[in-house]
Amino acid sequence: MTAHRPHTARSTLLLAVLALTSLAMTTACSADEKGARPSAPRTSKVPAAPANIEKIAALTGCEAAIRTDADELREGVCVTARGSWTVTTFPAEKFKQTWLEAAAMYGGTYLVGPRWAIGGKPELLAQLRTKVGGNLQKLRDMNAPLVTSPSPAP
Numbered sequence: 001m002t003a004h005r006p007h008t009a010r011s012t013l014l015l016a017v018l019a020l021t022s023l024a025m026t027t028a029c030s031a032d033e034k035g036a037r038p039s040a041p042r043t044s045k046v047p048a049a050p051a052n053i054e055k056i057a058a059l060t061g062c063e064a065a066i067r068t069d070a071d072e073l074r075e076g077v078c079v080t081a082r083g084s085w086t087v088t089t090f091p092a093e094k095f096k097q098t099w100l101e102a103a104a105m106y107g108g109t110y111l112v113g114p115r116w117a118i119g120g121k122p123e124l125l126a127q128l129r130t131k132v133g134g135n136l137q138k139l140r141d142m143n144a145p146l147v148t149s150p151s152p153a154p
Contacts, residue, residue: 046133051089051115059131060085060118073099085120085128100139107141 049056053076057064064076064087072095075088090096096115103110103119111118111125113134118125125136 046130048113048133049116049131051113053087053089056087056089056116056118056132060087060128061131082127083121083124085118085124087116087118089116091115100137104139105141107139109136109138111135112137 049059053064053066053074057076057078060078061082062078062080064078066074066076068075071091073088073090075086078085078087088099090099093115096112096117100110100112100117103117108119109122109125111120111129111132111134113132116134118128118132118134120128122136122138129136
């Protein structure tokens with residue numbers, strides 16, 4: 001790993017998971033219905049932004065403060081009048097997949113593109129999606145019960 005900037009305990013955990021599971025990603029099996037996997041993504045008609053924090057931040061109208069700069073990922077924080085969000089980029093898609101699997105323990109919704117993910121409130125992510133493209137993915141907390149209520153009719 002390269003030099004690190006100050007980061008959160010969550011980032012440290014995710015970096016550790018990335019380091020331990022990057023090799024396992026090549027032989028990973030799909031989870032059963034109770035596994036904490038990302039939900040099916042909703043596709044976007046906007047072309048996805050490149051995997052560059054500075055470019056993604058500029059497209060979303062902020063200047064990201066970099067808080068993690070490592071070989072496996074870079075993470076920046078955007079804070080604006082609209083709200084705050086994190087932008088995480090990865091040098092390879094396999095690192096993003098590992099990161100999403102690790103993030104599933106926390107649950108939440110992410111805007112995901114090729115080699116990048118943005119975390120924030122779902123309403124804000126929907127707005128950002130019109131600027132950077134990507135797919136909204138809801139990650140289920142692995143301790144959360146499965147939702148069994150029927151979906152509303154379209």
